[in-house]
Amino acid sequence: MLPPQQIAVIVGIGEVTDHNRDPAQVPEPTELIARALREAGEDAGDGWLKRLDSINLVALTSWRYHDPVRDICARLGIAPAHAVNSRRGGETPVRLLHEAALRVISGEHKACAIIGGEATNARTRARRARIELPWTPMPAPADSVEFPGLSTVRSPLAERYDMLEPSRIYPLYETASQAAWNQTPAAAHTESARLWERYAKVASVNPFAWISDAPSAEKISTIDSDNRLINWPYPKLMVANPSVNQAAAFIVTTLAEARAAGIAEERLVxxxxxxxxNEPDDFLHRDRYDRSAAQEAVLGTVIERAGGVAAVSYMELYSCFPVVPKMALRFLAIDPEEAVPSVAGGLTFFGGPLHNYMSHAICAMVRALRTNRGAIGLLYGQGGYVTKHHAVLLGTQPPEHVLSSDPSVQAQADALRGPSPAVREAYSGPAAIEAFTVKYARDGEPLQGTLVLRTPAGERTMASVPAEDRDTLALLQSSDRNAVGVAGTVTLQPDGLAHWTPLMCAAAAPRGVAS
Structure with missing residues (x-):
């Protein structure tokens, strides 16, 4: 067995969810987070908050502060030497867990807390009701802390077609994957709904979940006024729900420190x-949209470390949109119809407090492992637009090998990745669909189709389908046939945008489109 000072453990977890519909009664974000950290300290045992010499706050976006991490420390009466407002990204809590584990076993710190939270629901309600919240006065943007951001490199071409939001980019992976997996859109939609039903069932028994009524796969898949389409093919009940008031915290230290404090073995994870x-930051400069080399390198590495998929008792597969866990499950050779891919409940039903969901997943995983000695849990977080991937294994038995000081498997990902096609910023002529989505208005009417296309030379470009082209939009929204591979013509318009129209007879996928 490794020396106890070379083994990292989680000793305390805390969560807070506030469903109060009166926004003025909801604590502000820093208070929510302070309460979660206080809970984590109590879970670890007497005196643990005073032991902390490191705190990292996952990027907070629902309210502006001068220095939110120091605000939280002041509320708790603690002053750790290392107190950092950390970066954005859905993988951030997993990354911070890994980094904290490395810092404690190196001796740099003795006890680290990872904290985060949002009160987006309260702020939205207050704005709609024109209520002034009794929170810390918000400073001007120039006087507010600036959280390090995800790289947002986008080509002018992507900006021209308003492909800036995750909710518009993930559908590219969904539509491309459907074609690669030989699924009709209807079959893929049903698979997504059934998978989301299992996330919802997990959320229904999680006391910290935002939505606990466990909607059925039928309800999740049915498009209506309560479940309107956001971007094809995803309705509201298949996308992350950021309108929550939630906070979470967990404490990491060494086995030596935990034993010295008298923490019982069955409490340690x-x-x-x-x-x-990572994938390339600009999604137009990636090799393909039906898989992610970075995801596969990360999951392949941790599953090998675990001793195979069968050795993993619990999973948390990041769930901002269905295509992410669907790709992961296929790579892991797990039947999507049988998988239980979450311990927390997913970003739709548990709630998606922006960058901090995986902190809640970590807390849920710790609770699960504490009740099943000998089990192993897999945490997989993802940030950006299928951009940043980080996975960590947790267990209830001490590891046999010291934690690697460098978690990067970027070289493996790069080796798995194919060449990226050249991007044509301005193009007219023949092109076939590589991936696509359709944006919808709040009334459910389609606003515009957006296509990623391949030219006969294999170059990549983009074009749109205007709302008035009902026939082409109908082709994109077909439930019976995926439009990936359909050939057509790109025509440049006076406003600088390009429109795409299909040929009368659809062709097979163009040269250069991965199959």
Whole structure:
């Protein structure tokens, strides 16, 4: 067995969810987070908040502060030497867990807390009701802390077609994957709904979940006024729900420190290993949209470390949109119809407090592992637009090998990745669909189709389908046939945008489109 000072453990967890419909009664974000950290300290045992010499706050976006991490410390009467307002990204809590584990086993710190939270629901309600919240006065943007951001490199071409939001980019992966998996859109939609039903069932028994009524797959898949389409093919009940008031915290230290404090063995959860890799920041400069080399390198590494998929008792597969866990499950050779891919409940039903969901997943995983000694849990977080991937293994037995000081498996990801096609900023002529989506208005009417296309030379470009082209939009929204691979013509318009129209007879996928 490794020396106890070389083994990292989670010793305390805390969560807060406030469903109060009166926004003035909801604590402000820093108070929510302080309460979660206080809960984590109580879960670890007497004196643990005073032991903390490191705190990292996951990027907070629902309210502006001068220095929110120091505000939280002041509320708790603690002053750790290392107190950092950390970066954005859905993978951030997993990354911070991994980094904290490395810092404690290196001796840099003795006890680290990872904290985060949002009160987006309260702020939205207050804005709609024109209520002034009794929170810390919000400073001017220039006087507010600036959280390090995800890289948002986008080509002018992507900006021209308003492909800036995750809710518009993830559908590209969904539509491309449907074609690669030989699924009709209807079959893929049913698969997504059934998978989301299982997330919802987990949320229904999680006391910290935002939505606990466990909607059925039929309800999740049915498009109506309560479940309107956001961007094809995803309705509201298949996308992350950021309108929550939630906070979470967890404390990481060494086995030596935990034993010295007298924490019972059955309370400890061990950090076993992890891996991280990225895709190119600009989604137009990626090799394909039906898989992610970074995801596969990360998951492949941690599953090998665990001893195979069968050795993993619990999973949390990031769930901002269905295509992410669907790709992960296929890579892991797990039947999507049988998988239980969450311990928390997913970003739709548990709630998606922006960058902090995986902190709640970590808390849920710790609770699960404490009740099943000998089990292993897999945490997989993802940030950006299928951009940043980080996974960590947790267990209830001490690891046999010291945690690697460098979790990067970027070289493996790069080796798995194919060449990226050249991007044509301005193009007219023949092109076939590589991936696509359709944006909808709040009344459910389509606003515009947006296409990623391949030219006969294999170059990549983009075009739109205007709302008035009902026939082409109907082609894109077909339930019976995926439009990926359909050939057509790109025509440049006076406003600088390009419109795409299909040929009368659809062709097979163009040269250069991965199959």
């Amino acid at each position: 061990y950090v076993i290993g992890g891996a991280a890799a």
